[in-house]
Amino acid sequence: MREFRGKLRVLLVDDNAEHLRGVKELISLESSYDVVGTTTKASIGISLIKKYRPDIVLMDINMPEKDGLQAIQEIERLGLDTRVIALSGYDDSDLIFRAMKLGAKGYILKTMASAQLIYAIDKVASGKIYLPSALSSRFFEYFQNSFKEEAKASDSENLLSYLTAREEEVLDLLTQGNNYKGIAGKLFISETTVKTHVNNIFQKLQVNDRTQAVLYALNNGFANKRRTQLAV
DSSP: OOOOOSSOEEEEEOSOHHHHHHHHHHHHHHOOOEEEEEESOHHHHHHHHHHHOOSEEEEESSOSSSOHHHHHHHHHHHTOSOEEEEEESOOOHHHHHHHHHHTOSEEEETTSOHHHHHHHHHHHHTTOOBOOHHHHHHHHHHHHHHHHHHHHHHHHHHHHHTSOHHHHHHHHHHHTTOOHHHHHHHHTOOHHHHHHHHHHHHHHHTOSSHHHHHHHHHHTTHHHHHHHHHHO
């Protein structure tokens, strides 16, 4: 848990000037936090963070010019102790996931009650992560699904990586529509050898025929990989 000395220093970044004033007034009235700066632009917000080194930043996600997600990345690269809470009018699962993945320690909606806003700042300031209960279940469901998709893509890449250089050549020619005889002629090997390579490809890619092998290769970026290899 992080310890703060003196007043907690908060900086506000929101392109809606009226909402910005409202949040500043709320924090001043409902807490002992010190609002060290406010701005309607993310680029200016980055400069203010460098200058004041606040403990907490409330960062609006949807802004013109530079959005909040880009700003969160830049803040992370500064290597400061500043903790960012993403502020948004949208309860979009993808947006929440991206903000948290980039380094935000909390995500709150602009429509949240004032008590929740102060509570969120308290939690994040103490070193914890904050998500409203209404959003947390959706976030973790989205996270699990994204993890499964990444794992699936990783598994696919691993299966293709099991192929030998010769098997890759054979698969490449299969994706171009060549039959066994054509492949044998292009690679100067016998059709029997081609069939052996193809059977090995089937086993490694866990498919049953040429059509499935070709579809698997195309769906998993094999053609692009081969072009890159041949260009080197």
